[in-house]
Amino acid sequence: MAALKDRLRADLTQAMRAKDEVRKATLRMVLAAIGTEEVAGSQARELTDDEITVVLTREAKRRREAAEAFRTGGRPDSAGQEDSEAAVIAEYLPQPLTDAELDEIVVAAIAEAGAESPRDMGRVMKIVQPKVLGRVEGAKVAAAVKSRLS
Incomplete structure (x- = not known):
């Protein structure tokens, strides 16, 4: 069982109790992406922590790109929402390399x-x-x- 996935689920429960809507929505989205990845392909299986990290990295990148697109399109409110989601996801990623x-x-x-x-x-x-x-x-x-x- 992946420890990272357990941590995400526990944090989702905590966010629901704290009524933290951004964190709750972001963690649900991430867990859904992980679930989709688990059932993709010919055989359903549990992802490892490294594979979950790849999914998290991809989702964080999507948020950064969407935020940039919203800024370019003159929608700073939507860009701020995407930045908030990217910040939540970044908490679960390893420390970036210099x-x-x-x-x-x-x-x-x-x-x-x-x-x-x-x-x-x-x-x-x-x-x-x-x-x-x-x-x-x-x-x-x-x-x-x-x-x-x-």
Whole structure:
């Protein structure tokens, strides 16, 4: 059983008791996304904490993108709602990596893979991705790897 999912459920119950509408709605949405992911595919199964972290990362990214779209569209009230939801989700994600920490991981992965050119980017990404899971966006990782290999 995933400890993170249990924590989300317990926090949902607590938010319902506290009548915290934003937290309650956000946690329900996250638990629904996890449930959808669990039944997706050919066989229903319980997600691990790492898989739940991937779902949380995806949902947080969606909220940030939606907030940006609302700001661009001149709807600051809706952007604020999305920012609030993203903040709730962020509480359940691991601490983000600093640029220096990411660079250190990328350098070690390049050495481990024996990468020398941008053509080796895939091998390096396979090493780096599990180490940074949920702590930094994939595009930022790709950019860091690409800059080191160029």
